[in-house]
Amino acid sequence: MKLVSRYIERDGTGRVALIPENPEDMWHAYNLISHGDTIRASTIRKVQTESATGSSSSSRVRTMLTVEVETIDFDTQACVLRLKGRNVEENPYVKMGAYHTVDIEPNRKFSLTKACWDIVALERIDMACDPSQNADVAAVIMHEGLANVCLVTGAMTLVRAKIDVTIPRKRKGSTSQHEKGLQKFYDTVLQAILRHVNFEVTRCILLASPGFVKDHFFEYMMQWASKNDNRVLIDNKSKFLLIHASSGFKHSLKEVLADPAVTSRMADTKAMAEVKALENFYAVLQTEPSRAFYGLKHVLKANEGQAIDTLLVSDNLFRSQSVEERKTYVKLVESVRDNGGTTRIFSSLHVSGEQLTQLTGVAAVLRFPMPELEEEPLDSDEDS
Amino acid sequence: MARHRNIRTMNYDEEYDGYDDVYGHSVEDDYASSPSMQHFLYDRSQEHQMSAYMQSDIPEEDELVSDESKSGNDVGVPSRIPPLGELEQAQLYSCLDLLRDRMGDALSEQAGIDAILACNFDAEKALDQLLKTSVASTLSKSTKSIIKPKPAPSIQVEKIRGSEVRDGKTPVKVVSAKKVVATGFSLPPTGTDASSSADRQPAKQESAVEETSRQLGCLQTPGATPRSTSPADREATPSATPKSQSRTRENRVDVASEYVKERSGTKALLNLVVVGHVDAGKSTLMGHMLFRLGQVSSKQMHKYEQESKKLGKQSFMYAWVLDETGEERSRGITMDVAQSQFETETKSITLLDAPGHRDFIPNMIFGAAQADVALLVVDATTGEFETGFESGGQTREHALLVRSLGVSQLGVVVNKLDMVGWSRDRFNEIVARLGAFLKQAGYKEQDVFYVPVSGLTGENLTALDEPKLTEWYSGPTLLQAIDKFRPPERPLNRPVRLVISDIFKSVGGSSGCCLAGRLESGMMQTGDKLLIMPLNEIIQIKNIAINEVSKGSCFAGDQVVLTVSGADLSDVSLGSVLCDPSQPIKVTSRIEARIVIFNIDIPITKGYPVVIHYQSLSEAATISKLIAQIHKSTGEVVRKRPRCLTKQTSGLVEIEISRPICMELYKDYRELGRFMIRANGTTIAAGLVTGIL
Ligand SMILES: Nc1nc2c(ncn2[C@@H]2O[C@H](COP(=O)(O)OP(=O)(O)OP(=O)(O)O)[C@@H](O)[C@H]2O)c(=O)[nH]1
Numbered sequence A: 001m002k003l004v005s006r007y008i009e010r011d012g013t014g015r016v017a018l019i020p021e022n023p024e025d026m027w028h029a030y031n032l033i034s035h036g037d038t039i040r041a042s043t044i045r046k047v048q049t050e051s052a053t054g055s056s057s058s059s060r061v062r063t064m065l066t067v068e069v070e071t072i073d074f075d076t077q078a079c080v081l082r083l084k085g086r087n088v089e090e091n092p093y094v095k096m097g098a099y100h101t102v103d104i105e106p107n108r109k110f111s112l113t114k115a116c117w118d119i120v121a122l123e124r125i126d127m128a129c130d131p132s133q134n135a136d137v138a139a140v141i142m143h144e145g146l147a148n149v150c151l152v153t154g155a156m157t158l159v160r161a162k163i164d165v166t167i168p169r170k171r172k173g174s175t176s177q178h179e180k181g182l183q184k185f186y187d188t189v190l191q192a193i194l195r196h197v198n199f200e201v202t203r204c205i206l207l208a209s210p211g212f213v214k215d216h217f218f219e220y221m222m223q224w225a226s227k228n229d230n231r232v233l234i235d236n237k238s239k240f241l242l243i244h245a246s247s248g249f250k251h252s253l254k255e256v257l258a259d260p261a262v263t264s265r266m267a268d269t270k271a272m273a274e275v276k277a278l279e280n281f282y283a284v285l286q287t288e289p290s291r292a293f294y295g296l297k298h299v300l301k302a303n304e305g306q307a308i309d310t311l312l313v314s315d316n317l318f319r320s321q322s323v324e325e326r327k328t329y330v331k332l333v334e335s336v337r338d339n340g341g342t343t344r345i346f347s348s349l350h351v352s353g354e355q356l357t358q359l360t361g362v363a364a365v366l367r368f369p370m371p372e373l374e375e376e377p378l379d380s381d382e383d384s
Numbered sequence B: 001m002a003r004h005r006n007i008r009t010m011n012y013d014e015e016y017d018g019y020d021d022v023y024g025h026s027v028e029d030d031y032a033s034s035p036s037m038q039h040f041l042y043d044r045s046q047e048h049q050m051s052a053y054m055q056s057d058i059p060e061e062d063e064l065v066s067d068e069s070k071s072g073n074d075v076g077v078p079s080r081i082p083p084l085g086e087l088e089q090a091q092l093y094s095c096l097d098l099l100r101d102r103m104g105d106a107l108s109e110q111a112g113i114d115a116i117l118a119c120n121f122d123a124e125k126a127l128d129q130l131l132k133t134s135v136a137s138t139l140s141k142s143t144k145s146i147i148k149p150k151p152a153p154s155i156q157v158e159k160i161r162g163s164e165v166r167d168g169k170t171p172v173k174v175v176s177a178k179k180v181v182a183t184g185f186s187l188p189p190t191g192t193d194a195s196s197s198a199d200r201q202p203a204k205q206e207s208a209v210e211e212t213s214r215q216l217g218c219l220q221t222p223g224a225t226p227r228s229t230s231p232a233d234r235e236a237t238p239s240a241t242p243k244s245q246s247r248t249r250e251n252r253v254d255v256a257s258e259y260v261k262e263r264s265g266t267k268a269l270l271n272l273v274v275v276g277h278v279d280a281g282k283s284t285l286m287g288h289m290l291f292r293l294g295q296v297s298s299k300q301m302h303k304y305e306q307e308s309k310k311l312g313k314q315s316f317m318y319a320w321v322l323d324e325t326g327e328e329r330s331r332g333i334t335m336d337v338a339q340s341q342f343e344t345e346t347k348s349i350t351l352l353d354a355p356g357h358r359d360f361i362p363n364m365i366f367g368a369a370q371a372d373v374a375l376l377v378v379d380a381t382t383g384e385f386e387t388g389f390e391s392g393g394q395t396r397e398h399a400l401l402v403r404s405l406g407v408s409q410l411g412v413v414v415n416k417l418d419m420v421g422w423s424r425d426r427f428n429e430i431v432a433r434l435g436a437f438l439k440q441a442g443y444k445e446q447d448v449f450y451v452p453v454s455g456l457t458g459e460n461l462t463a464l465d466e467p468k469l470t471e472w473y474s475g476p477t478l479l480q481a482i483d484k485f486r487p488p489e490r491p492l493n494r495p496v497r498l499v500i501s502d503i504f505k506s507v508g509g510s511s512g513c514c515l516a517g518r519l520e521s522g523m524m525q526t527g528d529k530l531l532i533m534p535l536n537e538i539i540q541i542k543n544i545a546i547n548e549v550s551k552g553s554c555f556a557g558d559q560v561v562l563t564v565s566g567a568d569l570s571d572v573s574l575g576s577v578l579c580d581p582s583q584p585i586k587v588t589s590r591i592e593a594r595i596v597i598f599n600i601d602i603p604i605t606k607g608y609p610v611v612i613h614y615q616s617l618s619e620a621a622t623i624s625k626l627i628a629q630i631h632k633s634t635g636e637v638v639r640k641r642p643r644c645l646t647k648q649t650s651g652l653v654e655i656e657i658s659r660p661i662c663m664e665l666y667k668d669y670r671e672l673g674r675f676m677i678r679a680n681g682t683t684i685a686a687g688l689v690t691g692i693l
């Protein structure tokens, strides 16, 4: 993301102009824009014109519009961000108060005005504009019959293809159907890799599976590449890294990202750091349960006691439609930092963020035990 | 009891909202986002539909509901019930379930309730009355009950849905309204009541007798009031029960007498799984056994010997009998369960040779889930027994898994005794250490035996020759010991259930498709029409093969290969279930379960991602709610809504499965109500389905 301009007053009001450049920037923008913000961006409007003769025709015009955002939709697969709201600025084509839907487009500037730029939003801008965060890794998590072809970027894990086939089992006296099924499966995975992995920007491709599936598949792929003289695969052979995973389900990516072979090969990415942080939370929960809590109620109580050492929050909580709710979490983050604790905002698109989101979205490791909290029941809504 | 009614009036659209995956087919590019992603896709704008990106739902729920109510089944229409106390209401529903069991869906709820109230909660009387007075009206009202071999109307409706789904590749919401209702709830749905919780616990020994009597309960109830839910039994009723009701075949025979006719005089069937740590010698042992018993010809054995020698793997020549794929042979490791067949003096054994490597435990679970009894093979070599037995080894994990999957009789094979000079001390040491552990794991002492052997030399497999062994051992050979296993009673009279564990093209020219699996309950005959779930299509059985021999019928407990026709089976996936169309299996993506947690490092919390292993299926799932921690043996609630569940505890939890799968309650079908939970490559818990949500 490119930061074009930034005017923010002391009281937190202000405007920021940004140019999104890649799909991930759309995700950042999605996390920045909240209900009630105003956005000014270039958009296309269909205009009905009536000629002197009375016949009407419609044409499309490109115009700058300013809308107050009411609904925000993000399609994670296509990375399209779509905002809908009422027009709040005079415009030759669109009446004041009329609804319009703006698609945020790559490489086009948009400016965002907020009544309050809080610390979480400001940090999001810093993160989005930090080029070192752009580390693309592809991962193929598989077991016999199942493969997830994923792209792991700084802030997102996207499943680009999921291959789920039934491979006939070996049968007494006959393994040919099994072996044929396996070949077909490998071929489908191979094609998915070729289609979805951009070898120019991808630093590393992780092949992960239990047993020998990864080895077998890698062998198959390289054989195929030399037979078909596929330069892309041959030239990038060294980018493949074979890692053990307990299954082909997507959540096994957690194990893969924590594997020493992966951590040593790549600089610490956000995804890996999050895996580690969540693992640490569970480790403390096991060994010292009175130092690990989750759920807003418990975490707020722990914060009151200035006990939080590390706060884990899922970013979906800051996308809340309710201003109050967002504020609660922003305040929590600020307060933990004021008390010298660290906060870690998880991307809900990464596997560990997905898990944290399921775990009420907020968790904390404490500096000192608070056994009294253990006796308190969890919030009722945290059960939902 | 409230849920009893809720289900009938439930809006399924809401119930399954958020589920947006397409199941049971191979997807090349499945762009569905993960469930948690859906959350925030929608969370800011509930009303807004991203129709441009998200596939829309099929707006057919209404149609379905109206169709169901037309069929006189009162779905969606709450019945009139006079004000009743809690106890009476419970009585009412249990009576109603009983009636429904006997009469099937033909019974309208209102009629049932009226009759029960009139007869003062006496189910037998109510049944009598209903049968006498309302047979005619029931028949004319309910189109379902007079359909002959054709599928019932509701099935047709859903069949259409099924095909639309496939053509349009539209996400479907599985509607299992009738299924849930049809089987009824004879127990309070919470599953926390103390009386039933005891037998829900896998670690606690439920005696085979108990299980047996439960199954026999169907068969042996005296008098003219058969208690079975099976259509065949209904036929035996001399009453005026509509004869053709929910029939899967034209001339339905009595299962019990058919079984006697077909199987009397034959050896009792036993499914035997062989488990143990990697390289304990399982395949070698059983391969050698098969060779000794003449199941493998000398010519074939010679071929294995020559070929394995070429690969420098001659020590695996016997294992090659079972390890048939190129991968398995070149790596010297079993990867998937091999099935074979041999006979002892009184038993006909279906052998399931499981892989020992920890990465293939999903396959081992699949094998164990089909087994009646198990052999646990341990390597007696110095240091090797210890490796397998210590934490991280598979000896313990396998023994626990097998027990949790309902196997109570275990034979321990102390193998490779040739490596330790047939040492009696070593044998005794192993017996002592394993004995203590197995007792803890829930095996009864009298249900466990120990046999010293060498799989490689063949000693004490079928004959005892080695002088160094006969010096101190005079017990049975392995073959004799296997013969002593008691075969379990088979649920012959329950509605048909067969979990599909393999799908392949039939060989030999015919264009059919073959489905393999173990028949869990009931019986099948060629020509039968069965429902395949969750696909919801009717298929017809063209051929039944057991051990590659065509048979006209098969019974609960049999490992069968069916050639079928009638539906496009490219969408059938492992874990699909063939069932009686009138009493289909339930389909769900959310269950309530009682879990027993193993020795785990990381506590289980809400939101914990796991893999559940159920029969031939493994599926990603999330522990979505911790309802209670319960006492391991009494089943009492220790703590409600715990923050986490730690090692060696038990809990009541809710589990969200990533796609709808076929499941049964443990109280209805023991074998189909059990599952295992694994995470990060270790087994973390065993579970029993207590509720289908
Ligand atoms: N000395 C000796 N070696 C044995 C004996 N039984 C098996 N072995 C050897 O142990 C090795 C492993 O045998 P397998 O039969 O493949 O073991 P397995 O338990 O089936 O292994 P997995 O299926 O991969 O778990 C082979 O090299 C066998 O020759 C025995 O009784 N004595």
Ligand SMILES: [Mg+2]
Pocket: B282, B283, B284, B319, B323, B333, B334, B353, B354, B355, B356
């Ligand atoms: Mg083996």
